Amino acid sequence: MKLFKSKILLAILPVLFFVGLLVGNLFVFRVKEQGQVLYETHCSGCHMEQGQGLAQLIPPISKSDWIANNADKLACIIRYGQQGAIIVNGINYNQPMPANPNLTDIELHNLINYIVRNFGNQTAKRSLGQIQQDLNNCK
């Protein structure tokens, strides 16, 4: 009987070991969500890592009242760029933002949902269908 128990233990130990290894790996090599990767590639150069923007030149992404009120316009602005004045958190910004025509609808979806749920923003996520609808309404 005793021999049997220690055999089970011997069998369980390596299993535990590998499960531990797997969990550890998931932690170490956890994948960044696509929205974050897209933000770092296409947006953070101007809007900065923490989304703080730059002085009165580039509006902030973080805790932005504009994003809270205009989430349905984000897709158009990211795809086609932005011209003219825009008021964010009470400050008037007027610096053109370049277009990003190469981002697909799904990439826009992931990027926008990353933006509206991070940087201190708490706006509702938008579905892919809503974003495609938004894109149809671009001026």
Added chain:
Amino acid sequence: MRIHRYFLFVIIFYACGEKKLPILGERKVIEREKEGKIVVDTIYHSIPEFSFINQDGQKVTEKTFEGKIYVADFFFTTCPSICPKMKQQMLRVYEKYKNDDRILLLSHSISREDSVPVLKSYAKKINIETSKWHLVTGDWNKIEQMAKSYFVGVQEDPNEPGGYLHNGYFVLVDKQKHIRGVYDGTNPKEVDKLLTDIDILLDEK
């Protein structure tokens, strides 16, 4: 123990005394005659004369920077890629030395679209004083030549976002117009180094 401490101090003093920034660029050694003797001179790479116009429409030349240490870079106001990051970092340098009149900043615009009023409005938006930080424009070819003497690559490229391609370097220039350091202006850690290097250069006699 006391002896150890003493040695530590000696080492620290020695290390401090040794710190001197290199003079970058090509150098030439020339021999010349002075009072019948042969004298050997080293000619270091230095920033040539220039003449540009700043955000207030004033002429800015090498004389503006006479007896000053300055940091130079190349940018343009509508640059979507690296410039906002460079300006964020240059603002750190600006804030630190705002009230130190031994230091000046010089940003050259490489865009033909950046007229004096455009630079003026840009300066206003990032809230800087002209007397401290000159944003200059001028003949494109001359700006490109200047970039070369600061070791910065600049070129027109319609495929690049914004239409121009350039390095985001910050170049530290001493009172003798020698280049004493080149830093990646988009990298906060390199700009940390620039800030310490400026202090080292300020202490130099």
